[in-house]
Amino acid sequence: MASVKSAPKDAQVMVQILKDMGITEYEPRVINQMLEFTYRYVTTILEDAKIYSSHAKKSNVDADDVRLAIQCRMDQSFTSPPPRDFLLEVARQKNQTPLPLIKPYCGPRLPPDRYCLTAPNYRLKSLQKKGSSVGRITAPRLSVGAVTSRPSTPTLGNPAQTVSVTNKPVTPVSLSGQRFTVQIPTSQSSTIKSAATSTNTVQNVLINPSLIGSKNIVITTNMVSSQTSSNEANSLKRKHEDDDDYDAL
């Protein structure tokens, strides 16, 4: 540890402050942290004060500017808890409502889903170019539970993963504990090539987190992409389309 003689004056001031406040044990880095905080705080205040004084068209920064700067910073960074009478008033109002009755037998008792952290925090990106002649296909309005953790299912342009394709029309299906896929019949355009070049892309999976089930359900919407040529053209432009994808939803 550096001897007291060689420590800068500010550090000695910090040591004295700690001693005055009765703190006897502290790591040596605390002094550095205090110095850094002091320096940062003072420079911020003085910079703010300079701005205020120049706004008031004064030639020098004076005490009023500094006072104003301090007050603004206090309201911003160093807020204090609400005052007591406010708390008492809020408490009085809240305590007047009777305790809610508990519904029996309803599984895990959690708040409504928008207040929970159980929704998935990602969306799947689609390769399909939006605004092309294929037309915009929106995912069916089916409620979906949390996405399964299996990474293989959302495939992007992986032709090997041909998921079973059924020709059923889109209907709102009842959710059971099964995994199923739904194909959305695309609007046929004249440029559809043969199935050999079709890739199974997964449209953005619309997740409606309003339904949380214990069984995870995945809906993959398979689209038969229209033509590879448009895809090739799209691949060059893919970066711009990413924005479109997000805007679409």
Next chain:
Amino acid sequence: MAAIPDGPVKSETELEVKPDSVNDIAGNPNVVQGIGGTPKTSPSVAATVASVTPPDITDRQTLLAVLQFLKKNKLLESEETLRKESGLCLDNEEQSGSVDGGSVCATGDAEGSDASLLSRVSGVTSAPAAAAVTGAPVPAKVTSATSAGDDQPDVSVVLSAYSQQGDPALYQVYYSGLKKFIESVLDCHRAELSQVFYPLFVHMYLELVYNQHEAEAKDFFDKFHGDQECYYQDDLRVLSGLTKKEHMKGNETLLDFRTSKFVLRISRDSYQLLKRHLQERQNNQIWNIIQEHLYIDIFDGMPRSKSQIDSMSGSLAGEARREANKAKVFYGLLKEPEIEVPLDDEDEEAENEEGKPKKKKPKKDSLGSKSKKQDPNAPQQNRIPLPELKDSDKLDKIMNMKEATKRIRLGPDSLPSICFYTFLNAYQGLTAVDFTDDSSLIAGGFADSTVRVWSVTPKKLRGVKSAADLSLIDKESDDVLERIMDEKTASESKILYGHSGPVYGTSFSPDRNYLLSCSEDGTVRLWSLQTFTCLVGYKGHNYPVWDTQFSPYGYYFVSGGHDRVARLWATDHYQPLRMFSGHLADVTSTRFHPNCNYVVTGSADRTIRLWDVLTGNCVRILTGHKGPIHSLAFSPNGKFLASGATDGRILLWDIGHGVMIGELKGHTDTIYALKFSRDGEILASGSMDNTVKLWDATKAFDDIETDDFTAATGHITLPENSQDILLGTYVTKSTAVVHVHFTRRNLLLAAGSYNP
């Protein structure tokens, strides 16, 4: 009368009412009392004011202030009288005066100006000699105070209470005068009157600071801070850093100290002595301060001794008023539901062991059916809604009862074995620990904002399978609860990430499905112990949350934090159900009563408050600790409470009467862990001084004698029997003890982190 005036308007009326109740009703012609009261006293005000010699500018302004006040309160007759008596020269001044008064009223809120006007008036009439000094700066200060009240209305109101002032140079004289008087008083009264020193000192110092007499404030502090009791030293240290008026604004604790009255309990004789002495003097600031900021709870009887006073004092708000602890508290336990305990073949402890054919008659739970009558001290079953008992809960209860039969009975001659779980390499980061009730899991909260869960038993922690796999299992099989667990995720410990600040409290739910954690980031998080993910973040405290606990029946939980309130939540409501507000400083510890109807909170203002969950009211205020309270524990029968604080003492309380019944001295550092054994015979305490101590709880509670006098006045004489009650001290190797827990069979588990 509420403990805290909930508005400046009320404070006025209290000022009026209090002189009547505090003083004798002999109609003391003290000028101070008559302010703002009945009209018949105001002419006396006018008389005194008019009798002061030629009205100069300052007096005129004060007269105008009085007129404004009377007009505001619709005391028109008295206003007329005052106007007549003080002469018509006021008419000229009225224009400017009313403008001035109007501006005063307009800037602050009306209530603020009322209080400030009132304080101006009372300040003037009590110190007529100093009027010349006070008059001029006072109105200016009032306007500045009210105009500065645009931030928070109550700040200006509160701080404007200091607009009255005596001569700053004379404060030292007043204080030393009082000191001399109290030293000359009889011994029996001296201890009681010495209670006045601390609040008086703090209020006078703050008055000087507020009125920006820095030099006088510093002198005053230096001269007298050494005289205060040792247990106030922490507060005084904070005060010593507060030298400017601006410092006062941000400090919520100090502001609360100002608005709430410091309660002193003084016997009638001692109080008469003090009153007589103070009223003899004319310009005595001390009497004003006492009237405004102190609440003197007078009792008839013997004055208390120094040791009695010391044991009860120490909190930031003085002691508790007698009325505060009079409400009925249902401290009994709820009736256990009757559960049929099926005998199964693997049960080796069945009575018929000798090979006789075991009778398959199911045993009924005998604990619940002992008394069909309602325990008068127990709350109704449906007083607060509680979740119903699920099958898994019933199974758990059956396990509990089976374990209870194998429980070791503890006592002074049969001490528990202690199993200590040391957290290595925690780098001083371990901030919270909790065990499940059946002691199968440990949760640790850390300063790096993670929560880690370990399995104590050889059984590993597993997460639930994914949806894909869950669809494949056979739901009808008997061990479906095992099959839903994913073996691939089995591990000894799990880390839960989510908080953005050190985790200060953890709590398992009784059914072991959930874990709660509260942190410095202001949120309380609910984690699922089946998927080991975070389910909900409850946002309400915007400031660090220091402690949280699940209720004994699950579903409810309580949290307390830096914003000085404790909140009661339910897991399925994103907003709190109850807010327990009343503490003057941070709520550092929160616990449920075993019957789930009450919540106890310990705070940094050194008081413990017991709150009723149904109404949110504070039903008990317990003072006596000399430092922030960090641990609380209820006895299993619900009657007693043990509390530990930074002063190293454990205090025992009788909740029904609201009195202190024991004090356990022995620890030398903060006590962070307190637990009663399963049948309440032993109290285990763990502290920062690296020891676990065991205390004989049955002996401590047997010694109490709550006769009528004790219950009525709350005066206790604590026996000095800490050494007799202490059963054992167990020292760890430089490991501070953070948590203690009795297993269902009365084995003591303790946890802490090793810091060499």
